[in-house]
Amino acid sequence: MSATTPTREDTEVQNAPQTVAAESTSNKPPRSRANAKSTVWQHFEKIYDSKTNKIEGSKCMYCEKTLAYSVANGTSSMRKHLTSCKKFPQNVDSSQTLLSFKTTQKDEGQTSEVGTWKFDQENCRKLLAEVIISTEDCFTKVEHPKFRQFLGALQPLWKNVSRFTVARDCSKIFNYEKLHSRTNCGI
Numbered sequence: 412m413s414a415t416t417p418t419r420e421d422t423e424v425q426n427a428p429q430t431v432a433a434e435s436t437s438n439k440p441p442r443s444r445a446n447a448k449s450t451v452w453q454h455f456e457k458i459y460d461s462k463t464n465k466i467e468g469s470k471c472m473y474c475e476k477t478l479a480y481s482v483a484n485g486t487s488s489m490r491k492h493l494t495s496c497k498k499f500p501q502n503v504d505s506s507q508t509l510l511s512f513k514t515t516q517k518d519e520g521q522t523s524e525v526g527t528w529k530f531d532q533e534n535c536r537k538l539l540a541e542v543i544i545s546t547e548d549c550f551t552k553v554e555h556p557k558f559r560q561f562l563g564a565l566q567p568l569w570k571n572v573s574r575f576t577v578a579r580d581c582s583k584i585f586n587y588e589k590l591h592s593r594t595n596c597g598i
């Protein structure tokens with residue numbers, strides 16, 4: 412599940428057939444169902460092949476660009492499109508940074524600093540692993556549909572991770588901490 416899906420350039424769909432609203436996909440195989448349920452679909456309309464009735468493309472709700480879709484390639488091209496879509500509300504400028512307000516507590520009281528913010532999947536994965544370690548939670552939590560729905564609502568660019576990926580991330584942090592504490596103790 413955690414294997415990296417090869418990315419490819421977004422491809423325009425020629426002669427795209429009519430778009431249809433999302434519908435039940437309960438008869439589809441697991442991989443297809445997972446992709447069809449991905450939160451990234453909240454930003455795209457599904458384009459169905461009129462003959463086979465399978466999803467063959469997607470249309471961005473903001474700029475109306477159409478992208479080819481296949482189960483094998485999954486939703487990675489859609490996610491990639493959102494990071495560069497000029498009309499996607501979160502992309503306020505070409506550098507995809509947003510203003511952030513950091514509140515800090517100082518002796519004189521609270522102060523707010525204005526900075527820039529950019530979504531960072533790797534950093535979010537690290538923080539998620541730290542949460543799992545700190546709360547001694549199960550790795551399977553990251554695969555729970557409600558938890559994924561929550562993350563997707565917070566940040567549509569978030570790419571879901573499997574329990575194996577988060578277990579590896581936790582192991583990396585654990586090994587780093589172990590090495591670090593040994594070095595500090597002169598072991």
Ligand SMILES: [Zn+2]
Nearest residue numbers: 471473474496
């Ligand atoms: Zn777009």
